[in-house]
Amino acid sequence: MEALSTTKQRSRISNSTLLFIIAGIIFFLMYGFALISFPGSFMQFQTFFDLFNFNAALFIVTLGMCIVMIAGGIDISVGAVCGLVTMACAMLLQSGAGNVWEALLLALGIGLAFGLMHGYLIAYLEIQPFIITLAGMFLAQGLLTTLHKDPLNVTKPAFVALRNFTIEIPWLGTVNRLGVFIPCEIKPGVFVVLVLVILYAVLMKWSRFGRNVYAVGGNIQSARMLGINVKKTLFLSYVICGLTAGIGGFVFLMTTGAGNIGNGALFEIKAIAANVMGGILLNGGVGNLLGAPIGTLTLLTINELIRAAGVQSNLQAIVSGLLLYLFIVLQSIVMSLRSGRKFRLTLPPWLKPHRLPEEKEAGNQG
Amino acid sequence: MLSEIILKMEGISKSFPGVRALHNVDFTLRRGEIHALMGENGAGKSTLIKIITGVYEKDAGQITIEGRPVQFKSPQDAQNMGIGTVFQEIALCPNLTVAENMFIGRSRSNFVKWKQMNAKAAEMLKSLGIPASPTQELASCSIAVQQMIAIARAVDMDCKILILDEPTSSLDEDEVQKLFALMRELKARGVGIIFITHFIDQVYEISDRITVLRNGELIGEYETAALPQIELISKMMGKALSDVTAMKKHEPPKAENSVPIFEAKELSSAAGVKPFNFAIQKGEVNGFAGLLGSGRSESVRAIFAADKVTGGEVKINGKRVKIKTPLDAMKQGIGYLPEDRKGDGIIDELSVRDNIILALQVMKGFFKPLSWKQTEEFAHQFVEKLEIKTPSLNTPIKSLSGGNQQKVILARWLLTHPMYLILDEPTRGIDVGTKVEIQKLVLKLAEEGMSLTFISSEIDEMLRVCSRLIVMKDREIIGELSGMNLTEQDVMHMIAQGGK
Ligand SMILES: Nc1ncnc2c1ncn2[C@@H]1O[C@H](COP(=O)(O)OP(=O)(O)O)[C@@H](O)[C@H]1O
Numbered sequence: 076m077e078a079l080s081t082t083k084q085r086s087r088i089s090n091s092t093l094l095f096i097i098a099g100i101i102f103f104l105m106y107g108f109a110l111i112s113f114p115g116s117f118m119q120f121q122t123f124f125d126l127f128n129f130n131a132a133l134f135i136v137t138l139g140m141c142i143v144m145i146a147g148g149i150d151i152s153v154g155a156v157c158g159l160v161t162m163a164c165a166m167l168l169q170s171g172a173g174n175v176w177e178a179l180l181l182a183l184g185i186g187l188a189f190g191l192m193h194g195y196l197i198a199y200l201e202i203q204p205f206i207i208t209l210a211g212m213f214l215a216q217g218l219l220t221t222l223h224k225d226p227l228n229v230t231k232p233a234f235v236a237l238r239n240f241t242i243e244i245p246w247l248g249t250v251n252r253l254g255v256f257i258p259c260e261i262k263p264g265v266f267v268v269l270v271l272v273i274l275y276a277v278l279m280k281w282s283r284f285g286r287n288v289y290a291v292g293g294n295i296q297s298a299r300m301l302g303i304n305v306k307k308t309l310f311l312s313y314v315i316c317g318l319t320a321g322i323g324g325f326v327f328l329m330t331t332g333a334g335n336i337g338n339g340a341l342f343e344i345k346a347i348a349a350n351v352m353g354g355i356l357l358n359g360g361v362g363n364l365l366g367a368p369i370g371t372l373t374l375l376t377i378n379e380l381i382r383a384a385g386v387q388s389n390l391q392a393i394v395s396g397l398l399l400y401l402f403i404v405l406q407s408i409v410m411s412l413r414s415g416r417k418f419r420l421t422l423p424p425w426l427k428p429h430r431l432p433e434e435k436e437a438g439n440q441g
Numbered sequence: 442m443l444s445e446i447i448l449k450m451e452g453i454s455k456s457f458p459g460v461r462a463l464h465n466v467d468f469t470l471r472r473g474e475i476h477a478l479m480g481e482n483g484a485g486k487s488t489l490i491k492i493i494t495g496v497y498e499k500d501a502g503q504i505t506i507e508g509r510p511v512q513f514k515s516p517q518d519a520q521n522m523g524i525g526t527v528f529q530e531i532a533l534c535p536n537l538t539v540a541e542n543m544f545i546g547r548s549r550s551n552f553v554k555w556k557q558m559n560a561k562a563a564e565m566l567k568s569l570g571i572p573a574s575p576t577q578e579l580a581s582c583s584i585a586v587q588q589m590i591a592i593a594r595a596v597d598m599d600c601k602i603l604i605l606d607e608p609t610s611s612l613d614e615d616e617v618q619k620l621f622a623l624m625r626e627l628k629a630r631g632v633g634i635i636f637i638t639h640f641i642d643q644v645y646e647i648s649d650r651i652t653v654l655r656n657g658e659l660i661g662e663y664e665t666a667a668l669p670q671i672e673l674i675s676k677m678m679g680k681a682l683s684d685v686t687a688m689k690k691h692e693p694p695k696a697e698n699s700v701p702i703f704e705a706k707e708l709s710s711a712a713g714v715k716p717f718n719f720a721i722q723k724g725e726v727n728g729f730a731g732l733l734g735s736g737r738s739e740s741v742r743a744i745f746a747a748d749k750v751t752g753g754e755v756k757i758n759g760k761r762v763k764i765k766t767p768l769d770a771m772k773q774g775i776g777y778l779p780e781d782r783k784g785d786g787i788i789d790e791l792s793v794r795d796n797i798i799l800a801l802q803v804m805k806g807f808f809k810p811l812s813w814k815q816t817e818e819f820a821h822q823f824v825e826k827l828e829i830k831t832p833s834l835n836t837p838i839k840s841l842s843g844g845n846q847q848k849v850i851l852a853r854w855l856l857t858h859p860m861y862l863i864l865d866e867p868t869r870g871i872d873v874g875t876k877v878e879i880q881k882l883v884l885k886l887a888e889e890g891m892s893l894t895f896i897s898s899e900i901d902e903m904l905r906v907c908s909r910l911i912v913m914k915d916r917e918i919i920g921e922l923s924g925m926n927l928t929e930q931d932v933m934h935m936i937a938q939g940g941k
Pocket residue numbers: 457458460461462480481482483484485486487488489
């Protein structure tokens with residue numbers, strides 16, 4: 076019998092916060108390492124901004140995935156949906172049938188349609204998210220290749236203007252060899268990222284929906300018993316994820332200016348990896364939404380590092396894969412250390428931390 | 442006013458695949474009463490609660506609240522109708538803060554006002570004396586604190602009906618009194634309270650009426666004051682007081698040497714039994730008696746280290762030994778046949794032979810496999826000795842009848858030649874003939890010098906087999922009974938009176 080008085084009265088930081096802090100530290104270490112190894116490129120502010128400029132779509136897709144992951148789910152259709160949106164919007168713009176606003180509406184519509192479908196099937200018909208979104212991925216990919224096989228460059232003036240629009244930061248930049256000051260440049264997509272990060276962070280922290288997402292991800296059965304509408308919460312999280320993938324697709328088009336069947340390829344994998352690196356627990360319920368952009372930055376920095384090192388580009392994938400393993404193991408080590416529970420992975424004795432409590436739990440030998 | 446019926450359930454039935462959890466049960470709750478729902482483990486109490494609260498859908502029956510028929514689809518609906526519930530398995534979210542767990546799912550507002558919520562939670566925690574901070578993550582609180590938080594949440598809901606399913610199982614005496622004070626206050630305000638506990642004393646301290654369930658059936662509804670404890674127990678167990686079966690004589694073993702073969706001092710485990718002393722002589726058969734849930738199984742699991750041992754010392758033949766895992770216990774010559782045959786004991790897909798040699802193989806270590814011939818021999822020998830009815834040694838154990846499955850597990854342990862064998866409910870769910878066979882086998886093994894602990898929920902069976910009964914109540918050993926002329930009534934009296 077456990078008495079109240081024996082309670083450990085430590086008000087510890089939450090698991091979400093801890094994993095977020097670790098993710099932040101890892102990013103800074105990684106970027107610091109990059110600065111030291113390749114000062115020529117990484118010392119420039121523009122290199123940092125370019126991470127955002129060129130990868131705004133990935134940042135956005137990662138945000139949507141983050142919410143679904145906190146709810147304890149997964150959506151592997153986001154990359155394909157993103158690619159489909161770029162092609163659909165490119166065709167709409169290029170055919171002259173629609174203007175930029177209509178293209179944006181189309182992007183939102185496609186994302187929303189996928190989100191609604193996935194949300195309904197997963198939340199209300201209770202089908203496994205992996206399978207459903209896998210089907211969604213095939214559907215989106217099929218539609219994408221059916222729409223147009225070849226790259227489609229958008230030359231509509233209004234869109235080209237938007238694509239080429241850049242914002243210069245007059246007080247930040249570098250001086251080139253000729254002594255000319257070159258200000259840093261930011262693309263409009265970065266602002267979309269910024270707005271969505273703030274919006275979603277507020278949503279997850281201060282809205283009833285956001286907290287319900289955490290509850291559902293933490294323990295779906297308890298969440299139900301606590302009177303939370305679990306189905307609606309799950310449904311909405313997939314709707315938001317789909318919608319966000321749609322926005323991501325539009326921003327992708329704004330960045331590259333062309334529809335292409337390769338657009339958004341592997342985004343689902345990258346988004347999951349980025350979230351894991353940002354301290355979002357794969358099991359759900361734990362993670363800070365701000366971890367999504369941090370994790371994306373870490374992932375991109377690693378890729379930039381490998382590129383700067385001048386090795387083969389397929390090494391990028393290999394290293395990313397290995398790092399992902401590492402991060403997942405790291406997460407489970409941190410979580411099991413904190414819960415004081417038995418460590419799930421079987422490690423050789425020399426790898427086991429000494430702090431582990433006696434792990435003799437209720438054995439089930441008959 | 443006081444006798445006004447607030448909740449009425451009629452003809453409630455509910456089945457799970459293979460289990461009839463409730464059958465045609467009626468239940469009524471009045472305004473301002475504390476109504477205890479009693480029954481042994483598995484009687485269907487929690488299932489009834491989950492039907493009221495919309496967690497499960499009933500198969501048949503009708504529920505009316507304040508005269509209106511209701512049909513809850515989810516706990517949310519029940520909550521909105523003013524039913525506050527503390528579920529048996531604490532239904533909170535470990536990853537949310539304490540304050541959130543108290544308020545989530547209750548507010549209609551689309552935004553979370555953290556400051557206000559934390560302040561309100563802090564006030565509640567303070568008034569109930571719960572040592573937790575509102576901003577703390579729930580996972581960092583002990584189980585007892587979590588239980589108090591679940592109670593605080595339910596109590597704060599301003600409900601008409603409060604349901605408490607075993608809320609006191611991890612609370613200490615002080616906390617229980619705090620909870621009771623709260624319950625009395627709510628009762629005075631007219632709240633109807635359903636209270637489930639396996640602590641019989643608590644029922645008599647706080648409840649007005651008692652409804653007894655057994656095996657999913659309604660046994661009756663009684664005024665607490667008019668129902669003696671011993672009658673309550675006999676109703677829960679389903680034994681008429683006068684129905685004392687004829688007992689076969691059984692020779693208690695002579696204690697040849699005074700050193701017990703196994704001795705435990707102040708043994709305790711993570712499963713939560715009070716630290717206890719226990720000893721058994723060579724060739725002795727003893728048993729743990731008590732209601733289901735009184736801590737019988739937990740005690741023997743502690744002996745076998747099947748639950749994490751948290752304290753105490755153990756001697757084998759007078760020598761101190763460390764038993765930290767079931768494997769340690771096996772190496773010391775202790776065998777354990779678990780209560781839950783399906784969960785802990787048999788491995789469904791494996792053949793009869795593999796199930797029999799499993800324990801021996803575990804003891805030898807998996808790197809020294811037994812030869813095929815050896816296993817065949819061993820298995821064959823025991824199938825004959827125990828008369829296990831199986832088409833072949835290669836038959837998967839799941840296709841055997843319950844009694845034969847039980848014999849296979851028994852064979853598994855006998856093969857390791859234990860000096861001390863613990864049998865937890867070895868005869869549950871098996872036919873009468875096999876039951877008697879197993880009882881005879883137990884006596885025969887004891888004659889051959891093995892020590893055995895035999896647990897059964899059928900007291901007459903224990904009286905037939907055991908020469909000494911250790912009586913448990915509320916997870917504590919309350920006394921011992923031995924002698925040739927014990928009756929069921931003696932045991933029930935001891936449980937009812939708490940060993941005095
Ligand atoms: N979700 C479930 N699935 C299958 N069987 C269940 C489930 N819940 C309860 N049971 C069975 O129903 C019976 C009654 O259980 P329960 O209501 O929990 O009993 P109590 O609370 O009185 O101990 C038991 O036999 C139990 O095994």
